Amino acid sequence: MKKVVRQNKNAKVLFISEDEQIKEGFKDKFRELIILNDKLFSKTVNLENCDIIVLDFDQNSIFLDNIMELIQKKLAFVPIIVISKSDSQDNIEKAINLKAYTYILKSCPISSILISVLMCLNQTQRSDKFKLDEGIYFDRYKDQFFDKSNNMIEFTRLEKGFLKLLISRLDEVTDYDLVQKEVWKGKKMSIFTMRNIVNKIRLKTYYSIIKNHSGRGYTIDLTHYSK
Numbered sequence: 001m002k003k004v005v006r007q008n009k010n011a012k013v014l015f016i017s018e019d020e021q022i023k024e025g026f027k028d029k030f031r032e033l034i035i036l037n038d039k040l041f042s043k044t045v046n047l048e049n050c051d052i053i054v055l056d057f058d059q060n061s062i063f064l065d066n067i068m069e070l071i072q073k074k075l076a077f078v079p080i081i082v083i084s085k086s087d088s089q090d091n092i093e094k095a096i097n098l099k100a101y102t103y104i105l106k107s108c109p110i111s112s113i114l115i116s117v118l119m120c121l122n123q124t125q126r127s128d129k130f131k132l133d134e135g136i137y138f139d140r141y142k143d144q145f146f147d148k149s150n151n152m153i154e155f156t157r158l159e160k161g162f163l164k165l166l167i168s169r170l171d172e173v174t175d176y177d178l179v180q181k182e183v184w185k186g187k188k189m190s191i192f193t194m195r196n197i198v199n200k201i202r203l204k205t206y207y208s209i210i211k212n213h214s215g216r217g218y219t220i221d222l223t224h225y226s227k
Helices: 020-026 061-074 089-097 110-123 157-169 176-182 191-204
Strands: 012-016 032-036 052-056 080-084 102-105 129-131 137-139 144-146 210-213 217-220
Touching: 012 020, 020 110, 052 061, 052 110, 080 089, 080 110, 089 102, 102 110, 137 157, 157 176, 157 191, 157 217, 176 191, 176 217, 191 210
Parallel strands: 012 032, 012 052, 052 080, 080 102
Antiparallel strands: 129 137, 137 144, 210 217
């Protein structure tokens, strides 16, 4: 069966830049184009439900730091394309830390950015999300958990690793030995520590997210699961 291809003309794009040339090249290419930069920062509205972010690194450093913090907290589920005049190591590391889909130099034609947007739209679709109850979901592409408002849930490494292990096994019971091997990496783990991790996850999400099978182990809650 032929796959339905998502088109740029149907996408809502957040373009964070002051680059007028690229802005002009983006004109009429998308369903909706939201422009955001240092001058417009205080007037931002309706940033939710963007399909993709095109982020220009050639901007005021303070603004850029603020916007990257905003992305990580509020828009971390949205795929990102980074553009810049420079391919400095510092810039590339920043893009990697943002988990950007790709990094494009401005010396490339605007058509290259548009093609990358198209590729990104079709390779990072919502199938990347594992949905749970109460609006909570795991974004496989971003490797993060989010609440119903798309805010990232602050799990510790062990909490996140434990949940990811349960999701990878779905309705299979995950026993203590496997948790110790995969999450604790073979280090000693007590039943008390395991229960403490479960309780903390429940407090940050909802109680039934983890089901306890007495004496056997745990499974992830599939009552409201959908792919």
